[in-house]
Structures are given as C-alpha cells and as structure tokens.
C-alpha cells in the first residue's frame with residue numbers, strides 16, 4: 001500500500017513539476033536575466049496588455065521589444081529586487097492553476113491560455129475587490145507598460161518622443177568622469193565651457209532626440 | 217581658480233580606489249543630498265576641513281537614461297522598487313551624488329508659519345519659526361538662483377492648471393525652483409540634460425570642492441565610530457556603482473560627524489552603530505510620508521505635454537486643509553501606468569496622452585505613521601507604514617478639487633484612478649461622487665517621495681533624537697541634518713526646509729569644532 005502511495009506521490013510531483021516548469025520552448029539566449037519560461041510569460045503578458053494592431057500604435061508588446069527591455073531592466077536591478085520581480089512573474093504565471101481562467105480549459109498556466117483568456121485573467125486581477133490583487137496587477141502592468149514605452153516607434157506614434165537637447169559643459173563636467181571610468185576619461189577642457197549652445201525654451205515640434213528619430 | 221581641476225578640494229570616483237584607506241578631517245558629512253551638500257559647503261566655507269561621503273556615483277549627462285524604467289533602476293535605491301509594508305506605499309530614495317536633487321522636480325517651497333507653530337508646540341521648539349529660518353532660506357535661494365518658473369517654459373500642461381484654479385478662485389502659484397535657464401523638457405526625473413536644474417552635484421558639491429572639501433563617491437558608510445559621548449568618525453566600504461559589490465574598506469576620523477544619509481538610511485546607521493543616539497527610543501520611529509496621488513485630464517486640443525517644466529504650477533490654497541495640489545510630468549511610460557484598462561481600449565486611451573495634463577495632490581498626514589528598521593544586517597530597510605482613513609479622506613478631497621480644476625480648465629474627461637469608481641468621468645456632475653464619497657485607503661493608488669520623522673527634533677531628550685541645532689541629545693559632536701529631523705510634515709515639498717535647517721545647524725557646528 002505504502003509503495004502505491006509513494007508511486008502516486010512521485011507521479012503527482014512529476015506532473016506538478018512538468019506543469020510548472022516544462023514545455024516553454026527555447027528562449028532568446030542573448031538575454032542575460034530572464035529564463036525561457038520568464039521570457040514566455042513576459043511575452044504573453046505584454047501581448048495581452050498591448051495586442052497587435054490598432055492605428056497609430058500598431059505594435060504589440062512583444063513587437064515593441066518588451067521582452068528584451070524587461071530583461072535589461074531586471075539586469076539593472078539589485079539581486080533582491082530581481083527576486084521580487086521573478087516572484088511576481090511566477091505568481092501570475094501559475095495563479096490560474098488555483099484561480100482558473102474562464103472556460104473548461106481554464107486550469108492551465110497563464111502562457112498556455114488563449115489570448116482572450118489571458119486578457120480575462122488580467123482583467124480579473126485589475127478589477128478585484130482585494131487591494132493586494134490589484135497591486136499585483138498594477139506591478140505587472142507597470143513593468144510591461146514601461147517596456148512598451150521604451151520603444152521609439154511607440155513614443156513617436158503617441159507624439160511623446162523626447163526632444164533634442166544639447167548639454168552645455170559646466171564646472172562639474174571637469175570634475176566627474178562617466179560612471180565606472182577614471183578621471184583621466186574626462187574629455188572636456190575649461191575652454192569647452194565657453195561654447196555657446198541654445199538655452200532657449202524647446203520647440204515642442206522641434207527635432208527629436210537622435211535616438212528617437214525615424215531612422216535611428 | 218577658474219579650472220576646477222586646480223581647486224584645492226577633490227573628488228574620488230569608484231575607478232580610483234585600489235586599496236583600503238584612511239583619512240581625517242574636522243568634519244565628516246555622510247550623504248550628499250540637499251541637506252548634506254549644504255552642510256558640507258557651509259562647513260568648508262567656515263574654514264573647516266570636510267570629507268563628504270556618498271554611496272552613489274556622480275552622474276554626468278552621458279550617464280543619464282531618458283527611458284524612465286532604466287533610469288529609475290540606476291538612480292534609485294532598490295531600483296525604484298522600494299515600498300512599505302502595512303499599507304503598500306511605493307517610495308523612492310535616490311542613490312547618487314546630489315541625492316534626491318538629481319532626480320527631483322526642484323520645487324523649493326518654504327514651510328508656512330502655521331506649520332512651524334505646530335512643530336513648535338508638539339516638539340517644544342523655541343527657535344524654529346519661519347522668521348528664524350528666513351535668513352537661511354534666503355541665502356540658499358540666492359546661492360542656487362531659486363526663482364519662479366517663467367511662463368515661456370510652462371507649456372499648456374502647467375498653464376491649464378493655472379487657468380482652472382483661477383476660474384474657481386483658488387490660488388495658483390508658479391513653482392519656485394532651483395533652476396536657471398530651464399528649457400521646459402519635463403525630464404527632471406531622469407536628470408536635467410540642459411544642466412539647468414541646480415542639483416547638488418553641480419552646485420553645492422562643486423562649491424564645497426572649490427573651498428577644499430574632499431568628496432568620496434561610491435563609499436558606503438556602515439558604522440559610526442564612538443567613544444562614550446563622542447563620535448570619532450565613520451567607517452565603511454567602497455561599493456561598485458549599481459551593483460553595490462563591496463570593495464576596499466575605509467575609515468574617516470573626524471572631530472564631528474554630520475549624518476545626512478536620508479530619512480531611511482540615517483536611522484539604520486544609528487541602529488547598527490550600537491543603537492547610537494537612541495536613549496529616547498525614537499530613532500526609526502514616526503516614519504511619515506506625503507502620500508500622493510495623480511489625476512489625468514484629457515483636453516479637446518493637443519496639450520503636447522512632453523513640453524513644459526516638470527512641475528511648473530502649484531496651489532497652496534488648501535494647505536490648512538491638509539493637502540497641496542501641483543502639476544506633474546514624468547517619463548510617459550511611468551505616467552501611462554496610471555491609464556486604466558487593457559488591450560485595444562488601453563491602446564486607444566494611450567493615444568489621448570497627447571491631449572493630457574496630469575495633476576497630483578499630496579496629503580500632509582496627521583495620523584499615518586510607521587517605522588524603519590534594519591532588515592537583517594544588510595543596511596536595507598524594513599519599513600512599515602499605515603495609511604490612516606482620516607488622511608485618506610483628506611487625499612480624497614484633493615482628488616475632488618483636482619477634478620474641479622480640470623473641468624474648469626476645459627477638460628473633456630478625467631481619469632481619477634479610484635478603485636470601484638468609473639475609469640473615466642466626463643463632466644463635473646459625473647465626478648460629483650468624488651466630492652460626496654469618503655475614500656478609503658485601499659481605494660486610492662498612492663506613492664510618495666517626501667519622507668520625514670525618523671530622527672525627530674524635540675527639545676526634550678526623552679522624546680526626540682536631536683535638539684534645535686540638530687545635535688544628537690545623547691552625544692556631544694554628532695549631528696543629524698536630513699529631513700528625518702522634521703517632527704512632522706512641513707505641509708509643502710520638504711527639500712528647501714531641510715536645506716535651511718541643515719544650513720543653520722552647520723553654522724552652529726562650525727562655531728564648535
């Protein structure tokens with residue numbers, strides 16, 4: 001009898017592990033932080049929040065490069081903050097195993113749901129009467145929204161791309177090198193402070209910052 | 217003297233530390249935010265030898281990131297993901313030369329007299345009135361060129377607030393800011409590329425170096441050294457920018473120590489240094505915030521909100537009612553987090569952002585408090601805080617008045633962002649629910665960048681950590697000069713009052729070392 005229970009226990013554990021961690025396909029190996037399952041989750045969540053198509057903002061979340069941006073963001077965080085973000089992704093990816101998505105096949109992890117089910121799941125978190133669920137949703141949406149807005153085409157489409165602006169050279173530029181470099185890397189001289197540059201108010205319709213231009 | 221490289225003081229950066237080191241000075245200042253930078257400058261100006269220790273690196277325009285998320289992860293502690301337990305309140309503290317001034321909106325408000333009177337009553341203060349601090353405010357204003365924000369750089373986003381207030385008979389003031397020749401880029405949050413914002417890294421810190429101060433960047437003070445009633449210096453480690461990876465050790469011996477590590481870090485340093493300066497038991501207690509919330513208004517014509525001073529207008533009309541209203545801008549990705557919905561409706565709503573203005577309200581809470589403690593031995597904080605329903609109700613009133621101002625300025629709809637209420641309201645009549653309903657803490661999305669109270673000033677050594685000169689009651693030569701010394705909310709943005717108090721304290725200390 002106890003052998004049977006052991007067998008059943010192992011089988012259940014195997015099923016649970018497969019359900020939780022397997023079947024994600026290969027991720028982008030160029031990314032530094034996100035594992036393939038996390039990449040899949042971010043892609044699915046970004047496309048649920050920002051689906052493809054729709055006029056001036058045609059790009060979907062993943063087309064806008066959300067996965068790579070989230071990877072870069074996570075990479076720039078402290079180890080503790082990374083853990084928090086990973087927990088958030090894990091929680092939302094697997095919450096549907098406990099609180100199913102609508103439909104007979106709703107007990108599947110988030111990335112296995114249909115696009116419509118994913119939207120319904122996130123909407124339920126968003127509209128939950130429980131403040132903590134709303135906070136979890138807002139945290140996820142904040143991450144994918146910031147990633148979506150990192151895309152120059154998106155910002156241009158919204159008319160909110162940063163404008164070109166030159167930095168004058170000031171005393172501080174003769175004291176501090178760029179971060180991580182020694183002071184010998186300071187490339188300015190006192191004469192650079194004399195260079196005349198525009199200091200007038202920006203023109204809201206003036207040229208965009210080079211990194212946000214059409215052919216950047 | 218025209219070449220900063222020939223100035224008597226110096227700055228050391230991460231790449232230059234290759235071994236343990238030891239320096240000495242008259243005074244060591246910990247933290248280069250607005251309060252520490254002013255203190256370091258005044259002490260250097262008084263002829264004292266000064267070492268200024270800062271955990272963050274200096275940022276140059278080459279290091280700024282216009283992208284909001286990436287910028288936050290580089291300039292803010294815990295990558296901008298810091299929050300309290302109890303009521304979840306996201307809060308940001310910078311880690312950079314210049315502290316919060318690198319990323320803040322530069323609003324420089326003087327605390328109103330009525331609030332100083334309340335401080336005087338609650339903390340038994342006799343020398344901390346508005347009149348007492350006026351000379352310090354004036355000196356700082358002159359040094360930094362603090363002036364109201366000119367109309368040419370306000371942009372429609374800020375001017376609509378002014379117009380709405382005017383139409384309703386509420387006061388509206390152009391924000392006084394430590395900014396010279398603003399270009400209206402609205403990107404104070406990610407660092408001022410125009411070098412117009414006079415953040416500490418380009419104003420007070422270079423001025424202190426010019427007078428001989430030694431600035432150590434990328435050094436984390438971990439211990440305040442003491443012997444009986446006297447502190448003898450500080451010790452700690454060099455830390456790599458962004459990763460915090462520890463490097464060589466250092467020690468600074470000094471005749472006096474000035475702590476300006478900020479409301480969250482200063483109590484942690486005291487706690488881990490043998491619970492220093494804490495016979496009152498008040499270190500780390502009374503953690504207070506200005507919880508803030510924003511409302512978006514969508515106008516019929518394009519507002520082009522990316523142009524205009526980040527926070528160009530404010531209304532001080534409701535200060536006695538417990539809140540302050542302001543305009544606000546931040547990287548679009550950060551603001552868009554506030555847009556409701558998902559999928560195509562969200563995308564459609566985002567296209568409205570060109571027509572949007574954003575206002576925010578901050579509450580000067582009376583009853584919401586918390587505490588900060590060290591998490592393990594990490595120098596990371598565990599913060600708890602509870603948003604009291606009375607204070608949430610006050611913030612609720614701020615939301616109603618923002619709605620009023622939007623519609624008076626001609627908005628076609630507002631997005632109040634309140635759980636359980638419609639995402640969009642199209643008229644003042646629809647928004648009336650904001651007036652009639654008392655909002656609960658869990659219904660309002662709040663965040664805060666204004667913090668105080670954890671090393672409060674009180675003339676009674678049993679009830680406060682520092683006296684009116686900001687000297688620790690328990691020690692002869694330890695000063696705490698950051699905004700943690702505020703007994704409670706200053707009613708307005710805290711930076712300028714923190715600097716004024718720090719200046720007064722530094723002048724007092726200069727006469728004693």
Ligand SMILES: Cc1cc2nc3c(=O)[nH]c(=O)nc-3n(C[C@H](O)[C@H](O)[C@H](O)COP(=O)(O)OP(=O)(O)OC[C@H]3O[C@@H](n4cnc5c(N)ncnc54)[C@H](O)[C@@H]3O)c2cc1C
Pocket residue numbers: 246247248249250251252269270271272308309310311312313314315316317319320321322323324325405435436437438476477478479481482485527665666667697698699700709710711712714
């Ligand atoms: C986004 C944002 C916008 C804001 N806008 C405004 C505004 O417009 N007007 C206003 O009045 N206020 C504003 N504030 C708040 C204001 O910036 C703070 O009140 C102010 O910076 C507090 O100054 P401080 O010197 O007390 O502390 P901080 O500015 O926090 O400086 C503390 C410094 O100490 C350093 N430090 C901490 N621990 C250590 C250690 N162990 N060793 C060495 N160094 C250490 C930190 O890295 C930091 O640089 C804003 C804040 C933020 C984040």
Ligand code: SF4
Pocket residue numbers: 322395397398399400401402403404405407408409410411412413524525526
């Ligand atoms: S609005 Fe732009 S130009 Fe003006 S101070 Fe802020 S960052 Fe600088």
